[in-house]
Amino acid sequence: MTAARLTRLPAWAALRAHHAAVQTTHLRELFEADPTRGERLTAEAAGVFLDYSKNRVTDETLKLLLQLAEECQLRDRVEAMFGGEKINVTENRAVLHTALRAARGSTVNFDGRNVVPDVHDTLDRMAAFCDRVRSGDWKGHTGKVIRSVVNIGIGGSDLGPVMAYEALRHYTDRTRTFRFVSNVDGTDFAEAVRDLDPAETLFIVSSKTFTTQETMTNAATARAWLLATLKDDAAVAKHFVAVSTNAAEVSKFGIDTANMFGFWDWVGGRYSMDSAIGLSTMLAAGPDGFREMLAGFRAMDEHFRTAPFAQNLPVLLGLLTVWYVDFFDARSVAVLPYDQYLKRFPAYLQQLTMESNGKCVTLAGAEVDYATSPVYWGEPGTNGQHSFYQLIHQGTNLIPCDFLMFGKSLNPVGRHHDLLTANVLAQAEALAFGKTAAEVRAEGVAEALVPHKTFPGNRPSNVLVVEKLTPFALGSLIALYEHSVFTQGVVWDVGSFDQWGVELGKVLAQRIVPELSGAGELKHDSSTNALIRRYRAGRGA
Numbered sequence: 001m002t003a004a005r006l007t008r009l010p011a012w013a014a015l016r017a018h019h020a021a022v023q024t025t026h027l028r029e030l031f032e033a034d035p036t037r038g039e040r041l042t043a044e045a046a047g048v049f050l051d052y053s054k055n056r057v058t059d060e061t062l063k064l065l066l067q068l069a070e071e072c073q074l075r076d077r078v079e080a081m082f083g084g085e086k087i088n089v090t091e092n093r094a095v096l097h098t099a100l101r102a103a104r105g106s107t108v109n110f111d112g113r114n115v116v117p118d119v120h121d122t123l124d125r126m127a128a129f130c131d132r133v134r135s136g137d138w139k140g141h142t143g144k145v146i147r148s149v150v151n152i153g154i155g156g157s158d159l160g161p162v163m164a165y166e167a168l169r170h171y172t173d174r175t176r177t178f179r180f181v182s183n184v185d186g187t188d189f190a191e192a193v194r195d196l197d198p199a200e201t202l203f204i205v206s207s208k209t210f211t212t213q214e215t216m217t218n219a220a221t222a223r224a225w226l227l228a229t230l231k232d233d234a235a236v237a238k239h240f241v242a243v244s245t246n247a248a249e250v251s252k253f254g255i256d257t258a259n260m261f262g263f264w265d266w267v268g269g270r271y272s273m274d275s276a277i278g279l280s281t282m283l284a285a286g287p288d289g290f291r292e293m294l295a296g297f298r299a300m301d302e303h304f305r306t307a308p309f310a311q312n313l314p315v316l317l318g319l320l321t322v323w324y325v326d327f328f329d330a331r332s333v334a335v336l337p338y339d340q341y342l343k344r345f346p347a348y349l350q351q352l353t354m355e356s357n358g359k360c361v362t363l364a365g366a367e368v369d370y371a372t373s374p375v376y377w378g379e380p381g382t383n384g385q386h387s388f389y390q391l392i393h394q395g396t397n398l399i400p401c402d403f404l405m406f407g408k409s410l411n412p413v414g415r416h417h418d419l420l421t422a423n424v425l426a427q428a429e430a431l432a433f434g435k436t437a438a439e440v441r442a443e444g445v446a447e448a449l450v451p452h453k454t455f456p457g458n459r460p461s462n463v464l465v466v467e468k469l470t471p472f473a474l475g476s477l478i479a480l481y482e483h484s485v486f487t488q489g490v491v492w493d494v495g496s497f498d499q500w501g502v503e504l505g506k507v508l509a510q511r512i513v514p515e516l517s518g519a520g521e522l523k524h525d526s527s528t529n530a531l532i533r534r535y536r537a538g539r540g541a
């Protein structure tokens, strides 16, 4: 097996040496030296303006990072992905989520076949179904109109749909209730349906594999809940639809495959919210809203595929992350949307980023000798300011931040939006430039307090500006992060499209399930054995 090659690339060595020379340079110096920096270090595409000037980079840094991208053959890798090559090597699959948003009439070949007509057939079927439900034409088993929609799924079959529902709430059908059940904790289901009428409820069982324990358990509970009231197995056909790649398991569950919306094994779970997995999004925001979102994805895809790397938003974001993770030892990235509708965006990004690049071996199986994915996390501003920003400003970890700001509010109320915007700008400014001890002293602060009131600054951030949160903007932002993750994965040479790390826990859980209710001998470690015994005693086994 060949050793990981990244740290042996010429650009890597050059970046190491360069980092040693610039690591203490302060953003204050960089801005003083170049009054045009704030306008120069920007890029714009697909409705997203990126100001990356408050990053700890010089022109030389950017040149070397771009050289690194070339040496990692990023351009070829992008073409391999868009071209339908089986770049998910450990599962021998293509990675074609970009085909999900290809324009009608365009061509994306996979295994010698154009997949775009299939994509649009599914979109058209989804749209026809959504129109029927939204108009009230699709009725429940007792003839009542569907008033509540419950998506049952987990991971990529949940996080994208929930995030998109919240993000697009302004554009949604407010006459209907949307709920999302993911956790195998029965509380999730119980609370989601507590106030719903089964006769008016539609369940969407969303699972690529249709074998995921949590989803299948929740789906079975949902069926039992429905039938406890409607008392007729035939009701399932009117109250359950499925989104899956596994028609056989869908039928086995009892859902008519006529009520199934499919997708393909070249769509990874965390890259699937714009496939049929987005059925709840389409029901809420309407087929036109969904198509507008796809157009946003597509605009960013085209930019990523064609723009020179120096102006390429996903490439820049991805390379900046590599710079901080591998040269400044940053271990996390905060994503801070200044829009309440994006409250689930950081949670969505957690799966996208960490399930993709949380890997410790290269595509060829060699152990990496450099850091890979940072932890992504965040909360909407301004709430986070009153909780964890303290650490970002004065803590001992370097945490690069992505601030998402919007030109216009969807709910213009008084001066709220100006206040929100003033806050996001102030945070990025404070992080970058801080406040020196001399500045603190000049305010007459008692000497003992000076160290506490000093802000070191030099804490990097990107500011992403979008005019307004529309379906188009949402699609564009998601594709931006998808491709930034791709860029990082190419540099780190990891398999960004598998997730073997989640398997072991699943297998062990299957083994433990019968042990919890049994009384047999336990053959785990002493800690697990003792915890199982304690649980058994508590549940009365």
Ligand code: F6P
Pocket (backbone or CB within 6 Å): 154, 155, 156, 157, 206, 207, 208, 209, 210, 211, 212, 215, 269, 270, 355, 499, 502
């Ligand atoms: O366990 C991880 C995972 O496989 C994710 O990658 C996926 O998004 C999620 O489970 C749900 O899978 P499915 O859609 O097949 O139920």
